[in-house]
Amino acid sequence: MEYYICIDIGGTNIRAALFPKGEIKPLFQERITTQGENQTAEERLVELIRRIWPQKNNVLAIVAAAPGYIDTQRGVILKAVNIPNWEDLPLKKNLERIFNTQVFLGNDARLAALGEWRYGAARGHHDVLYLTISTGIGGGVIINDQLLMGSQGIATELGHVVIQTGGEVCSCGHRGHLEALASGKSIAEYVRTRIAAGESSNLIGDKTISAKEIFQAAKKGDQLAIDAFKRAGEFLGIGVSNYLHIFNPSCVVLGGGVVQSGDLLMKPFRASLEEHVLDKEYLKKLTITTAQLGDNAGLIGGLVLIDLMIE
Amino acid sequence: MEYYICIDIGGTNIRAALFPKGEIKPLFQERITTQGENQTAEERLVELIRRIWPQKNNVLAIVAAAPGYIDTQRGVILKAVNIPNWEDLPLKKNLERIFNTQVFLGNDARLAALGEWRYGAARGHHDVLYLTISTGIGGGVIINDQLLMGSQGIATELGHVVIQTGGEVCSCGHRGHLEALASGKSIAEYVRTRIAAGESSNLIGDKTISAKEIFQAAKKGDQLAIDAFKRAGEFLGIGVSNYLHIFNPSCVVLGGGVVQSGDLLMKPFRASLEEHVLDKEYLKKLTITTAQLGDNAGLIGGLVLIDLMIE
Numbered sequence: 001m002e003y004y005i006c007i008d009i010g011g012t013n014i015r016a017a018l019f020p021k022g023e024i025k026p027l028f029q030e031r032i033t034t035q036g037e038n039q040t041a042e043e044r045l046v047e048l049i050r051r052i053w054p055q056k057n058n059v060l061a062i063v064a065a066a067p068g069y070i071d072t073q074r075g076v077i078l079k080a081v082n083i084p085n086w087e088d089l090p091l092k093k094n095l096e097r098i099f100n101t102q103v104f105l106g107n108d109a110r111l112a113a114l115g116e117w118r119y120g121a122a123r124g125h126h127d128v129l130y131l132t133i134s135t136g137i138g139g140g141v142i143i144n145d146q147l148l149m150g151s152q153g154i155a156t157e158l159g160h161v162v163i164q165t166g167g168e169v170c171s172c173g174h175r176g177h178l179e180a181l182a183s184g185k186s187i188a189e190y191v192r193t194r195i196a197a198g199e200s201s202n203l204i205g206d207k208t209i210s211a212k213e214i215f216q217a218a219k220k221g222d223q224l225a226i227d228a229f230k231r232a233g234e235f236l237g238i239g240v241s242n243y244l245h246i247f248n249p250s251c252v253v254l255g256g257g258v259v260q261s262g263d264l265l266m267k268p269f270r271a272s273l274e275e276h277v278l279d280k281e282y283l284k285k286l287t288i289t290t291a292q293l294g295d296n297a298g299l300i301g302g303l304v305l306i307d308l309m310i311e
Numbered sequence: 312m313e314y315y316i317c318i319d320i321g322g323t324n325i326r327a328a329l330f331p332k333g334e335i336k337p338l339f340q341e342r343i344t345t346q347g348e349n350q351t352a353e354e355r356l357v358e359l360i361r362r363i364w365p366q367k368n369n370v371l372a373i374v375a376a377a378p379g380y381i382d383t384q385r386g387v388i389l390k391a392v393n394i395p396n397w398e399d400l401p402l403k404k405n406l407e408r409i410f411n412t413q414v415f416l417g418n419d420a421r422l423a424a425l426g427e428w429r430y431g432a433a434r435g436h437h438d439v440l441y442l443t444i445s446t447g448i449g450g451g452v453i454i455n456d457q458l459l460m461g462s463q464g465i466a467t468e469l470g471h472v473v474i475q476t477g478g479e480v481c482s483c484g485h486r487g488h489l490e491a492l493a494s495g496k497s498i499a500e501y502v503r504t505r506i507a508a509g510e511s512s513n514l515i516g517d518k519t520i521s522a523k524e525i526f527q528a529a530k531k532g533d534q535l536a537i538d539a540f541k542r543a544g545e546f547l548g549i550g551v552s553n554y555l556h557i558f559n560p561s562c563v564v565l566g567g568g569v570v571q572s573g574d575l576l577m578k579p580f581r582a583s584l585e586e587h588v589l590d591k592e593y594l595k596k597l598t599i600t601t602a603q604l605g606d607n608a609g610l611i612g613g614l615v616l617i618d619l620m621i622e
Contacts (some may be wrong), residue, residue, distance in 0.1 A: 001402050069592055078592055127462040150559020151438040152592060157556040160589050162549050165475040172589060231427060245468040246557065248461020278471050279482060281380055281389055282464060 003027075003054050006046070006302035008108060010034060014045055016052045017299045022061060024119055024300050028052055034083065042091070046098060059101045061310070063302035064091065065108040065140070072153040074303075075105050079085050088183025102160050105303050108298045110156060110256040112291075113140025114147055114308075115301030116253045120292040127253035133159060133236065133293070134256035136171055137179040141247055142243045147308070159183065163238050180233035184211035184258045187228045199224055229264040236265070237272020244273075244282040255291030314365050317613035318356070318375040319419060321345065322393025327363045328610045332371060335430050335611050339363055339523070345394065352394050353402070357409060368509055370412045371470045372621070375402065376419040378386075378449070378526035383464040383616075385415050392447075409562025415620050419468060423453025423604070423611030425458055425563045429615045431603040440554050442469060443602070444547065445567035448490040452558055458619070470494065474549050492546035493520035494568045498539045510535055522578035540575040547576070548557055555584075555593040566602030 004022040007014065014034050015028035030052045035045050049062065068086070069078035075092020095103040106114075112131035122128040128142040141148040148155050159179035160172055167176030171185065180186055188209050190210030195205030201224035203209060203217050218225035238254060258265060270288075277283055293300055313332040318325065325345050328337035341363045345352050360373065379397070380389035386403020406414040417425075424441035433439040439453040450468030453458040459466050470490035471483055478487030482496065491497055499520050506516030512535035514520060514528050529536035551563060569576060581599075588594055604611055 041605065053467070064326065069590060079590065102503070125462075143454060143459060146455065151436075151561035151594065152559055153558035154590075154592055155557065157589060160556050161553040162474050163476055165546070167476070167550055174589065175586060235476070237477060242472040245471050246466060247465035248463055250462035275380070276473065276485060278468060278485065279380060279465075281391065281465055284464065 001056075002058045004303060004306060005049060005062045005296055006051060006299040007049070007062065008160070009041075009045065009066040009080070009083070009300045010063055010108075011067070014048050015299070016042075016048045017296075018052050019056060019299075024303060026296075026299065040088065042089070044146065046095070047168055049095070049099060049242045050235065053099075056184075057211055059099070059118070061102040061108065061305050061306045062095060062099060063104040063111075064095075065106055065298040065302055067108050068129065069090075069154045070105050070107050072104070072106050074104065074147060077105065078152075078154065097170050102306075104302070104305055104309050106302065107138075107140075107154075107156075109138030110140035110147060110149075111301030111305055112138075112255060112293070112297035113253075114304040115293050115297040115299075116255065117142045118304045119215055119298065119300055121253045121289045122251045124250075124275055125287070127247065127249040128251045128253060128256065129240070129249040129290075130253045131236075131243075131303075133183060133258040135183060135185050137183045137239075137256075141249070143247065158243070161239070161242070163235065176238040178235065182232045182239060186257075187211045187214055187232050187258070189227065190231060191224060191229045193199035194228075194248065196222055201225065208233060208279060211258055211261075215264065218261075218264050226264065229261060230268040232258070233265040233268030234272040237269045237274075238276050240269070241273050241276035241278075241282075242285070245278055248282065251287045251289065253291050255297060259309075282298055312367075313369045313371050315614060315617060316360060316363060316370055316373045317610040318360070318373065318378040319484075319609045320352075320356065320375055320391070320394070321419075324379070325352075325359050326610070327359045328607075329365060330610075335614060337607075337610065351365050352397065353400070353405065357406075360410060361605060364410075370410070372413040372415065372617045373406060374415040374417065374422075374617050375406075376417055376422045376609040376613055378419050379415050380465045381418050383415070383417050383460060386414065388416065389463075389465065390564070407610030408516050413617075413621075415616055416478050417613065418449075418451075418465075418467075418615050419609045420449030420469075421451035421458060421460075422616055423449075423566060423602075423608035424453060424467075424564075424612065424617075425615040426604050426608040426610075426612030427566065428453045430611055431608065432564045432600045433562045436560070436598070438558065439558040439562045439564060440551070440558055440560040441529055441564045441602075442551070442567065443567035444494060444565065444569040448494045448550075448567075454558065454562070469550075472553070474546065474553065476560045489546065489550040493531075493543045493550060495496070495567075498522045498525055498569070499543060502535060505535055505539075508573060513537065522569055522572075526527055526575065529575050531573075537575065540572060542577040543569070544576045545583040549578045549587050551580070552584050552587035552589075552593075555597070556589055559593065559599070561596055562594060562600065563600045564602050566608060570601055
C-alpha cells in the first residue's frame with residue numbers, strides 16, 4: 001500500500017494524518033504542540049512526520065496546510081500567521097531534502113475549500129464560496145472547478161476586506177474588516193466592550209471570555225449574548241452578499257466553530273443576506289450550507305491539492 | 312473579406328462598429344439614440360445593425376455589450392441597467408432569427424476587461440483586475456487567463472460591494488457601496504451635500520453639477536472640489552485593496568472618465584491603497600495602470616468574447 005501524509009500546521013498544534021492512496025479516511029493521526037523545548041516549529045514538524053512515517057517507506061507525497069501567505073507554486077511560506085519567524089521559509093525544499101518525497105504547501109482555508117468542494121458540502125458544484133468562521137475568518141473560492149490562487153498564490157484573504165471603513169480593529173491591525181465584525185473573536189470583543197460600558201449580562205466580560213461561553217449564555221436567554229451573535233450574523237450577511245456580487249457562486253459553504261451556533265447566527269445572517277443582495281438572481285439558484293468535513297477539511301483538501309498538482 | 316459587428320448598448324446611445332476579421336480597428340462606426348419615437352430599444356438596435364451591415368452579407372458574428380445582468384451562456388439579458396423593460400430578454404435568439412448569424416452578449420464592463428487584457432493595458436498579464444470609474448463603477452476580472460463569469464454569468468459587480476456599512480445611498484438603492492463612495496456621481500453628490508451644508512466653493516451645487524465641472528474647479532484650486540476627489544480616491548484605495556486581498560492580481564487597470572482626472576484622484580488613491588493593503592506582498596509585483604482602449608474597450612472586448620466563445 002502507498003500513502004500520503006497530510007499535515008495541518010497551527011499556532012498551537014501540528015496535526016498529521018496518514019492516508020492510504022485513494023482513501024479520504026486517515027489510517028492514523030498524530031498531534032504535537034507547535035512549540036517545544038529547544039526546538040523550532042520546523043523541527044517539531046519534522047519530528048511529527050518521522051513519527052507518522054509508515055515502516056515500508058512508501059510515501060507518495062506530503063502536503064502541509066498552514067495559515068498565512070503561502071506561495072504554493074514555489075512551496076515557500078511567505079509569512080505564517082501565529083508561527084514566529086516563519087517568513088520566506090522554503091519549507092517544500094527543506095522537507096523534500098529530508099524525506100525524499102514530493103512536498104506541497106497550501107493555505108489552510110483554501111485547502112479546506114478544496115476538501116469541501118471535492119468530498120464535502122459542495123460536491124457537484126463548479127463555483128463555490130467557502131468561508132470558515134472561527135477565531136478569525138478565512139476562505140477559499142472555486143471558480144469553474146479551479147481553486148482561485150491569484151498571481152502569487154495569496155488570493156482569497158476573505159476575512160481581511162473592509163466592510164466598514166473606520167470600524168473595529170482587526171487582528172491584522174487594520175480597521176473594519178469582515179473578521180473584525182463577524183468572527184468568534186469579534187463576538188467576544190463586542191460582549192467585553194458592552195459589559196465595560198455598563199450593559200447588564202450574566203456573562204463576565206473579562207479577557208478570557210470566548211464565543212463558546214457567549215453561545216451558552218445566549219441559549220439561556222442572555223440578551224447581550226443573543227445580540228452579539230445577531231450582530232455578527234448581520235455583518236456576515238453583508239460580507240457574503242459582497243462575495244455573491246463578486247463571484248456569483250452556486251454554493252456557499254460556511255465552516256468553523258462559530259457556525260455551530262446554528263440559528264443564533266444563521267437567522268440574522270440569512271435576513272441580512274436577503275436585505276443586502278443586489279438582485280434576487282444571486283439567490284435564485286444558490287445553495288447555502290454548512291461544512292461537512294469538520295476539522296479534517298484541511299487534511300482532506302491536502303489530498304485534493306496533491307491530485308491537482310500531480311495531474 | 313469577412314466581418315464582425317460589435318455593439319455597445321447604453322441608456323442614451325447605441326454604438327455599432329464593423330470590424331474586418333482579424334483586426335481591432337473598426338472600418339465603420341455608427342451611433343443612434345437608444346430611445347426613438349414609436350420604437351423600442353430593441354427595434355432601434357435592429358435598425359442600427361441594418362445600417363452598418365456590409366453589402367456582401369458576410370458577417371461571421373454579432374456581439375453586443377450592455378450594462379446589467381446578462382446570462383452570456385444563454386444569451387439572455389436578465390436585467391439591463393438604464394433600459395426600461397429589458398428584463399429576461401432573449402436578445403441572442405431574437406437577433407439570430409433576424410440576421411441569421413451567431414450572436415453573443417456580454418456585460419459591458421466585463422467585455423472592456425477582456426479588451427484591455429488581450430489588446431490594451433493588461434497585455435501579457437494572467438490575473439487582472441479591471442475597474443471602470445465613470446458615473447457608476449463596473450469591473451471585470453481575469454483569473455489565470457479566464458474571464459470570471461460566475462455560475463449564472465453575473466459575477467464581478469465590483470461597484471456594488473459594501474465598504475461602509477450604513478453609508479451613502481448607491482444608485483442601486485443599497486448603502487455604502489464602492490460606487491456610492493468613489494464614482495463620478497458620488498463626487499458630485501458629495502459636493503452638492505457640502506455646499507448645501509454651507510461650505511464655501513466656487514461651484515454651484517445644483518442637480519446638474521458633474522464630476523467634470525468639479526475637476527475643472529479643482530484644477531483652479533477650489534478646496535471643496537479637491538477634497539471631493541481626495542475622498543473618492545481614498546475610498547477607491549479601500550475598494551482596490553479589498554480586491555487585491557480577494558484576487559491577488561498582477562495588474563490593476565483603471566478606466567472610465569473619472570480616472571482622467573489624474574493625480575487629483577490617483578495620489579490619494581495610491582496613498583490609501585498602501586495604507587490599507589494587508590501585506591506588502593500584494594503590491595510587490597503589482598502593475599497599476601490606466602486603461603488604453605478608451606471608449607472602444609467594450610467593442611474590442613466583444614471581439615475577444617467571440618474568439619473565446621467560438622473556440
